[in-house]
Amino acid sequence: MSDRVFWYQENHYRRRNSIDNRSDFVGRMSQLYNRAGFVYLFNDQFEVTVGPTLVWNFTPNPDDPSFVTSTLEPRLWHQWLLTQSMSGIKILHQFRFEHRFKRDNLIGADYIYTDRYRYKIVAYIPLNKPRMENRTFFLAPSNEIFFETGKMQRDILEENRVYTAIGYTLNNFMFFGGHMWTYGPTNNPGIYRNRHIIRLNVMYTLDFRNKRKPVIRSLPAL
Numbered sequence: 001m002s003d004r005v006f007w008y009q010e011n012h013y014r015r016r017n018s019i020d021n022r023s024d025f026v027g028r029m030s031q032l033y034n035r036a037g038f039v040y041l042f043n044d045q046f047e048v049t050v051g052p053t054l055v056w057n058f059t060p061n062p063d064d065p066s067f068v069t070s071t072l073e074p075r076l077w078h079q080w081l082l083t084q085s086m087s088g089i090k091i092l093h094q095f096r097f098e099h100r101f102k103r104d105n106l107i108g109a110d111y112i113y114t115d116r117y118r119y120k121i122v123a124y125i126p127l128n129k130p131r132m133e134n135r136t137f138f139l140a141p142s143n144e145i146f147f148e149t150g151k152m153q154r155d156i157l158e159e160n161r162v163y164t165a166i167g168y169t170l171n172n173f174m175f176f177g178g179h180m181w182t183y184g185p186t187n188n189p190g191i192y193r194n195r196h197i198i199r200l201n202v203m204y205t206l207d208f209r210n211k212r213k214p215v216i217r218s219l220p221a222l
Contacts, residue, residue, distance in 0.1 A: 003210060006039035009047055019061060021103045025198055027103035029058040029070075037077065049079040053098070066107055073102040088131040090124040094144075114150030116158065132169065139166040140176060146184070163199065174203040 001007055011034050018027025037051025059067040069106035073096050082093040096118040103111045122142035129136045142165075146158040160183045167176025177200040186193050 004041045006038045006041065007037050008035075008051070010035040028060075030064065031058065032056040032058045035077065037079075040174065045083050049077075049081070051077060054076055057102075067105045068107055071103050071105055073100060075100045085131075088126055090132050092120075092122045092124075094118070094120040094122070096120070112151050114148050114153060117147045117149075118144060120144035127215045134169055134171060136169045138167050138169070138176075140167060140178075154189060155185040157185065163202070167200070167201075174201075176201050176203075187208075 012031065013031060014030040015026040016028050016030040018024050021027060032135040034054050037053070037162040039047055039049045041047045050187065055073040055075070056070045057073055061067055061167075062069075077096060077098045079097070080095040082092075084091045093133045098114060098118070099118040100114050101111050102114065103109045120142055121144075122140060124132050125139040125141075126132050127137040127139060132138060140163075142161075142163045144161045144163075145159070146157040147156050149156060161180055162177060162182075165176040165178035167174060169175075174185040177198070180197040180199050182193075182195045184193060185191070
């Protein structure tokens with residue numbers, strides 16, 4: 001939108017495994033996830049984003065009449081993003097804060113308010129070029145840890161996500177995908193869950209000013 005102000009948007013279509021088949025990955029709807037925000041770029045290494053999120057959470061069991069089909073979860077979020085480089089590798093430190101109004105899918109469940117705190121480190125490692133630029137194959141390992149506080153929260157740790165992706169940049173597009181492993185507590189105290197998730201992502205950059213050009217940032221080396 002300008003040299004320092006940007007519009008940011010994410011739209012996710014998420015499915016999960018069937019109740020009777022944990023390996024099909026797509027048997028049930030999980031979420032429709034929509035996040036937006038205004039970004040202000042303070043300098044090439046630091047930016048801040050603020051905006052709303054709307055999430056539709058679908059029933060965990062479509063055949064159970066005690067669950068509603070979907071519930072709406074509104075959030076407010078803000079984020080700090082720090083960028084560094086090391087020998088051509090781009091490294092991002094993401095600090096994200098979410099203020100959530102959520103409810104269970106059980107009929108008659110009340111909304112509760114929680115705060116969620118997230119830290120993610122991700123590296124973009126170019127494979128066929130000395131740095132991230134157009135027509136670059138890359139590897140993108142990341143780890144993100146989630147903490148949550150609020151009424152009825154038993155565990156401050158909500159989840160840990162380890163994601164390894166491989167991708168390619170082409171003009172205004174970035175295509176990448178891979179495997180994500182998550183670990184976190186369940187509603188049963190002392191019992192933790194493991195999940196394996198396939199993620200496919202497309203990122204697109206546009207410029208309403210018709211001045212779109214490759215973004216070359218002056219990044220400090222680690």
